Amino acid sequence: MRKLYVYDHCPFCIKARMIFGLKNIPVSIVVLQNDDEATPIGMIGQKMLPILEENGHYMGESLDIVAHIDREGTPILTKPARPEIADWISRSNALLYRQFLPRAAAAPFPEFSTTSGRAYFIRKKEAGTGPFCEILSEGSEALVPLNALLEDLAPLLPEVTTLQAQLSYDDIHLFAQLHSFSIIKGLNYPAPVEHYRQFLSERSGIPLLDGMAV
Template sequence: MPTLYVYEHCPFCIKARMIFGLKNIPFHLVTLLNDDVDTPTAMVGRKMVPIFERDGQYMPESLDIVARIDADGTPVLTGARRPEVAQWLSRTGSALYRQFLPRAAVAPFPEFATTSARAYFLTNKENPDLPFSAILKDRKTALDSLNPLLAELDALIQAPDAVNGTLSYDDIDLFAQLHSFSIVRGLTYTGKVETYRQTLSKRTGIPLLDAIAI
């Protein structure tokens, strides 16, 4: 069976995982420890996930993995992209990941199962000028910066199971980002956004992070 090596918090890994769920393709999901440099380096020459392995061949890069799996049999990502979706994703990214990283750093993800694995993440991702603890204390900024972006997204969603009406790479990018949003507790998801993220979670078999949201 093919294997996908991931970190559970990693949005690029969510993208790669999605295509297996959308196409009902069985695979092993292996979570690497965040400070395990040797395993990914032996596979693809650098410390980076996701990595897809089949028959002893290793492949990095989330969207290359998605394309490879979608090309097996009948493709499912047949719809066109819309620039408005890419624009929303890009406008949202910095506010989202400012809130996401401090929460991921304290969440019970298996890639942080050891003290040194969690410490590695903190060392590499925390900005000393804006400590994670300060961001976590300021829930008002989290909600005020993210809720208006979620409200805007509502108008872009054209069907409950596909942002553009037919599944496309925009759904890969959008669900991965909404998966990251779901680690922030207390956000408001308007009707179409809520239905979309729940539908995609079910279709891909990837749980949202609401249950561990911080």
């Protein structure tokens, strides 16, 4: 069987996992330790996941994996992408990942099951953001703009009935983004956003992180 190497916290890995779940194509999920550099470098020449292993070949890049698997049988990502969704994602990126990273660093993800795996992530990401404890001390004030973004998203979303018929690459990017949002406790999801994230979680078989949210 094909193997998909991932980190559970990684939004790009969520994108690659989604296409298998949405198309009901079996794949064996392998979670690497976050400080395991040798395995991914041995496969694609860089320390980067997701990686798909198929018949002794390795494919990196989440969207290459999505396109490759969507070409198998009947494609499902047939609806055109909408620029307003890409725009919302890019507006939310910086705010989201500032709050996401310190929470992910403390969460019970399998890629952090060794102390060195967790320490590797903290060292690497704090180099970009500054100390995680300072970000966490921003408290609920920091959630105000994220809640505003969720309000902005509600009117942009397709109806769930439309989603049952056709999906697009927007749904891959947006669910991965909302999956990251779900590790942040205390956010308010407007009803259309809540329906959307639950629908795609169920259809792709990828649980949201609400249960470990802080």
